[in-house]
Amino acid sequence: MPRLHALAALLAAALVLPLAAAEPDATPAPRTTQQVLDASGPSDWRTPDPDRTLYMDLEAGRVVIELAPAFAPEHVANILVLAREGFWDGTSVYRSHDNFVVQFGDADADDPAKARPFGNAKTQLPAEFERSAQGLAFHTLPDRDGWAPEVGFADGFPAGREGADGQAWMAHCYGALGAGRNLEADSSIGAELYVVTGQSPRQLDRNITLVGRVIRGMDLLAAIPRGPEPMGIYEKPAQRTPIRAITLAATLPEAQRERIEVLRTDTATFDAFVESRRNRRDAFYKRPSGHVDLCNIAIPTRTPDEGED
């Protein structure tokens, strides 16, 4: 009997299937995700702007973050000040809450004697839970969910919208980066941040300011051991995961920046990619689902000349 490297067969199959023969005058044949990506062109990919890309260096490796000024301009501006001033260098991930978030920043922020100074950063910001949908290019998904009237991608980020004249907001998908706050809506300044590591907590959408998204390195954050205290907190400093530094990519010489490209979310290739996730066409699947949730769409990244991550 064949032995099982089981689910493995799923992606393995996708990798070995030959490309479907071209049928220029017919409806395009359904394609697997791998086929869609193999057929993508240079214009289907974008390079994140180094002026809004952060590198978070852990002992285990580097996490790459793309900030979202289109959604949270004031928070992102403050985060850029904090990064330039080295605010997070030597801080830690002091919370890992299973199936929810990791949280990081100054673990001593509550202690006036130890708290780090904010330097030139602002200490009061407005809540940026949502923004006007006007002026925001929104690429709507074919499928809906129960969390928002409309879902799709805007500026490369998963998002919800209530019509073109209503409000729009980033969605709490895996890898979303948010600004921790107290009970007051306007109590976040971007110094204390969390990243979603579990089932998308969409109930937080429009309740907290999201500021960006991890585009590489989620494998490092998601594997941080869960904290022993309630909500995954680590009270003992030695248990926390040290953050060597959080650095703005633009402050490094170009040769030292990460080489990374992200699939654009506003192209025909992206539509084909989404369709390949809605209906899995590789041999493993017996019943394509005909649906995909917003947060089940992991936006592909790649290293130029090396292929997808």
Added chain:
Amino acid sequence: MPRLHALAALLAAALVLPLAAAEPDATPAPRTTQQVLDASGPSDWRTPDPDRTLYMDLEAGRVVIELAPAFAPEHVANILVLAREGFWDGTSVYRSHDNFVVQFGDADADDPAKARPFGNAKTQLPAEFERSAQGLAFHTLPDRDGWAPEVGFADGFPAGREGADGQAWMAHCYGALGAGRNLEADSSIGAELYVVTGQSPRQLDRNITLVGRVIRGMDLLAAIPRGPEPMGIYEKPAQRTPIRAITLAATLPEAQRERIEVLRTDTATFDAFVESRRNRRDAFYKRPSGHVDLCNIAIPTRTPDEGED
């Protein structure tokens, strides 16, 4: 400025809010999750049957699994044979695929010279991707999703259904335990298993046999470092996470069994619990979402006399 233990405020607030005063003749006041659980009675909880409960012992601790014979009777019967014969004792978690699954069993299963014998277990089983909904008590959720015509809970497991006369199936939520297979639908026997550790891969529903669910210890499985090879595989034995043993609870003396209770999913208390997840009522939330996805409902567990986990 108040400092931030941020998202923390969410649950902290839930814990300190006083119970709403009883209003016997009015519509019940909306309650927080903590209030619902505090008001639950003994009959709202159940003790999993030791004849279908497995303990998976890792160096980091114990994972407790509840099997689902109502959905996969042949696979569960085979798994019980394998557990009684110690099939998994000394095997490993040899795959940890970020935002997807961990997979475990006999890493040498593909090598005839090293593969473990199956003993009295069957080596061929039918696919059990779904079953008739008839005869299966199904507690439907108020909300829908795009993956299934109907979602809810059956026999304590998250599930989908296509009407009372159609098919029903378990859903790939966080913690779901499935039987790895090859490309052939009937190529699983339950010896090689996976657990969902990422955003619910509901596209696998009705495409693979789910056999149960982790009810305690997901924090241990989800934090296993991601494997370096494609699909999170660990090729080097030393990198794998050893499994000391997988033991059927019923084979241990009662005093050595885990004390654990699970919230029933077919009660008025459960309905109130779901409502408390649909509309978060603690002070942190400014805009309750009025919706919850099936896989965002984590069924509470508790240790008798010690409270919720």
